[in-house]
Amino acid sequence: MDRPNALESLEMLYARRESLKNGGAHGADWSAHAAILDRLAANQRVAQSLGWTECAIERAGTGRFSAWGVPPGDSRRHRIPDWSSEPG
Numbered sequence: 001m002d003r004p005n006a007l008e009s010l011e012m013l014y015a016r017r018e019s020l021k022n023g024g025a026h027g028a029d030w031s032a033h034a035a036i037l038d039r040l041a042a043n044q045r046v047a048q049s050l051g052w053t054e055c056a057i058e059r060a061g062t063g064r065f066s067a068w069g070v071p072p073g074d075s076r077r078h079r080i081p082d083w084s085s086e087p088g
Contacts, residue, residue, distance in 0.1 A: 010039050010082040014064060039082070040067045047071075047080045055080065 017032035037057070044055045044067045054077065055069035067080035 010036070010043075013039055036065060040065055040080075043067050043080050043083055044069070046083045052080065 013032065013036045017036060020032050040057045044057060047055055047067070047069050051072035052069040055067065057065055057067050059065045068077050069080050070077055
């Protein structure tokens with residue numbers, strides 16, 4: 001499976017998956033879906049290393065998957081940023 005480019009944003013990964021899915025590329029949309037889950041897991045690991053707690057990858061209904069957690073010093077859950085695509 002191709003590894004996603006670290007500079008490719010999560011939004012671009014979602015756009016690529018939608019394009020493949022709508023284009024009828026059998027099996028290729030699964031590879032794009034796996035790249036999205038890989039990116040969310042990587043963002044979750046970064047969040048945990050920065051002290052976030054209660055981290056989880058979730059999906060509301062049939063919508064997109066997203067990573068959520070509680071940042072240090074907060075008591076509310078927030079969407080975990082897409083740190084993998086941010087410049088150094």
